[in-house]
Amino acid sequence: MNTTFVERKQITEEITADNTQLSKQTKISVKDLNLFYGDKQALYDVSINIKEKEVTALIGPSGCGKSTFLRTLNRMNDLIDSVKINGEIIIDGDDIYRSNDVIKLRTKVGMVFQKPNLFPMSIYDNVAYGPRMQGIKNKSKLNKIVEESLRGAAIWDEVKDRLKSSALGLSGGQQQRVCIARAIAMKPDIILMDEPTSALDPISTLKVEELITTMKNDYTIVIVTHNMQQAARVSDRTAFFLSGEIIEFDETSKIFSMPNDQRTEDYVTGRFG
Numbered sequence: 001m002n003t004t005f006v007e008r009k010q011i012t013e014e015i016t017a018d019n020t021q022l023s024k025q026t027k028i029s030v031k032d033l034n035l036f037y038g039d040k041q042a043l044y045d046v047s048i049n050i051k052e053k054e055v056t057a058l059i060g061p062s063g064c065g066k067s068t069f070l071r072t073l074n075r076m077n078d079l080i081d082s083v084k085i086n087g088e089i090i091i092d093g094d095d096i097y098r099s100n101d102v103i104k105l106r107t108k109v110g111m112v113f114q115k116p117n118l119f120p121m122s123i124y125d126n127v128a129y130g131p132r133m134q135g136i137k138n139k140s141k142l143n144k145i146v147e148e149s150l151r152g153a154a155i156w157d158e159v160k161d162r163l164k165s166s167a168l169g170l171s172g173g174q175q176q177r178v179c180i181a182r183a184i185a186m187k188p189d190i191i192l193m194d195e196p197t198s199a200l201d202p203i204s205t206l207k208v209e210e211l212i213t214t215m216k217n218d219y220t221i222v223i224v225t226h227n228m229q230q231a232a233r234v235s236d237r238t239a240f241f242l243s244g245e246i247i248e249f250d251e252t253s254k255i256f257s258m259p260n261d262q263r264t265e266d267y268v269t270g271r272f273g
């Protein structure tokens with residue numbers, strides 16, 4: 001078949017656009033990651049590609065290394081002296097353990113912890129804290145960031161009339177959403193969540209889950225959860241960890257309905273763990 005130059009150019013552009021789309025999809029690429037606490041190995045040859053603007057759930061029994069793995073993604077384990085790491089974690093083309101700019105990394109990769117950990121200051125100051133540390137002093141700029149972040153965390157309407165009140169006066173569920181707003185205020189690309197609803201009541205849990213589902217339009221989210229229903233409800237892909245290894249990583253619907261590995265099936269059906 002003879003194609004004209006214009007047709008060939010168009011086809012090439014389409015293929016390039018497709019490839020760009022494909023290469024854009026992996027946000028975090030982890031290869032052969034091993035982590036040791038002193039002599040004790042906690043992660044074994046972990047390799048995984050985490051896609052952008054998706055929710056990836058990390059599941060597995062207690063002590064299997066989910067939180068340890070999550071913390072490698074923004075180098076939180078660097079804070080522990082005995083930790084040794086080898087392998088590769090590439091985020092947006094940068095090997096994060098070869099670069100020394102940990103502050104930049106933690107700006108790009110925000111984190112929300114198990115228990116709300118707001119500072120004993122006003123709601124406004126909690127959310128404005130990070131941007132102020134980055135040197136933003138302009139009042140109207142800060143107001144805008146605080147409002148956008150609280151809106152982004154689906155808590156604006158509940159707190160807009162009490163921004164100057166102590167954040168610690170909020171309910172646990174509200175505090176956790178302000179923690180999410182505080183993470184959003186740093187304009188991250190990736191948000192890591194370590195069992196973000198385990199300290200919350202069922203209604204607050206549902207609100208945070210709804211929030212996570214809408215947030216994936218803007219952020220890549222990696223969440224550790226012990227709650228199988230939660231993983232099934234909020235995530236696109238799920239990684240099953242066991243004894244420091246990833247046993248299986250696939251679309252969440254597959255992991256929960258037709259896993260490849262018997263150990264995954266035993267875990268998701270509650271036969272162990």
Ligand SMILES: Nc1ncnc2c1ncn2[C@@H]1O[C@H](COP(=O)(O)OP(=O)(O)OP(=O)(O)O)[C@@H](O)[C@H]1O
Nearest residue numbers: 037040042060061062063064065066067068069080
């Ligand atoms: N700071 C530390 N020093 C030494 N060992 C640690 C440290 N943190 C975790 N470990 C060990 O590493 C292994 C993995 O722990 P990790 O907390 O990552 O597991 P997890 O899957 O997140 O568990 P859980 O679901 O109970 O939170 C465990 O054996 C744990 O005891």
